[in-house]
Amino acid sequence: MADLGRDPFPLRGRVALVTGASRVAGIGYATARRLHAYGADLLLHHHSPHDAAQPWGAQPMAEVLAGVRAAGQGRVEEISGDLVAPDAPARIVDAAIERFGRLDILICNHARSGGDGTLQEMTAARLDEHYAVNTRSTLLLTQRFAHHFQADRGGRVVYLTSGQQLGPMRGEVAYAAAKGALAAITATVSDELAGSGITVNAVNPGPVDTGWATPDLDEFVAQSFPAGRWGRPDDPARLIAWLATDEAEWITGQVLNSEGGFRRG
Template sequence: MREFPLRGRVAVVTGVSRRAGIAFAVAERLAGLGADVLAQSWEPHDAEQPWGADPLGVIYVIEELRRRLPEGAGRIEHLAADFAEAEAPAAVVDAAVAAFGAVDIVVAAHARSSEQGLGELTAAELDLTYAVNVRGSLLLAQRFDAVRDHSRPGGRIVLFTSGQHYGAMPGELPYAASKGALQQVTASPAGALAAKGVTVNCVNPGPVDTGYADDALREHVARRMPMGRWGRPEDTADLIDWLVSDGSAWMTGQTLVSDGGWGLRI
């Protein structure tokens, strides 16, 4: 008989817009472990990026997610929400409670990408990227704390950073600044929520092939990776699997790196 260690728990996973993305793999993993999952997406962001939105649309993405799950797995509900709007994070958490009666886990895997260097930098893009990546993540944590029944087990929040601390990202200043902020702030909500039995950690997934790289970049990075390949979304899902499990209850306020040794390059 298949075991579902997360049965009875409710997760919010943000950024579930594309089948190739990390958030899709995380949502599939958590639901496959038995959690009920509220998947947030914002398709217009992907549509304006070079890689584009999922060619079949986000509704198909959610249906594909449901189709892949084994019998007895968790349920999937979906909400499209733009984290550029200040009310959106609370609406997403509230949607999980409305759908499933509770919330126990938030995996803030969404991100606004921005390719502005110093010469192209605008205040509007800085403000928007901070609003989506930093404000959105912290307001998710705030609403989670406000509405969660903390007598329930397994309170978990997972934030996402990037590799900005390994080297310069001169063409992605708004993105790098926002991801650096999330890495540095993680200890503060972790300290605020520790007494309530909630852990807060941050994940750096390293270079993950989610369909944004062209062939030249894919080959270049793969040659520089100590393990000779890019990360896969499933590699990140493996770490999230542990971070939301009962076995991670003593881990909080940390940034965990799952990058195949990318940071070991010399």
């Protein structure tokens, strides 16, 4: 039997890229703190103009960096980039290699929000905008990550999806289609990269309180959880960080639901 002793720094010596880590209330931030506490050096990607256009607004990256750095030791750096640009994924991954000399972990937490609608309201432009960020950029990030990865094991890719396969997302046709595609492609990408020592999984965090819900929606949704509360960013972050460790090397091609027993309907 393998040694069951727990290394408090299971990601020491490894480098992670976390996309969409731009707010201290977000899942990307909570995940970055977990990875850094486990010993990983980090490159945090952000695109502040997207946040600035949302109700929650943009947050200074200095605050995000300070919070992540406080969780561990080692390097934490940031890079900006609009993932709607076809060349942005390669540029961001290449920057991680240039700065840190390696890249072991890719967490695709970014998402385009807003500008959505019902099927009757949908346009080609809306669909293309969501696809470009939520689907295309994720696959291109994975492609570039795999291109650079040199080890025979230990590569980790985690996608963030939203449970579209479990129930409807009324009024969010473009987002549901683009994010749902990640759940659908996980098994295929994981199969292609298995021989390269890279695991690929997707995590559905379920409804998480990242500051976007109105008070009425917050109370309504909380009643659908057995615990009587929404998910918190650190709830899925614990699962994502574990998937990055060696303990999860036998888990690949899976869509994992971290929903706290959320009841639909």
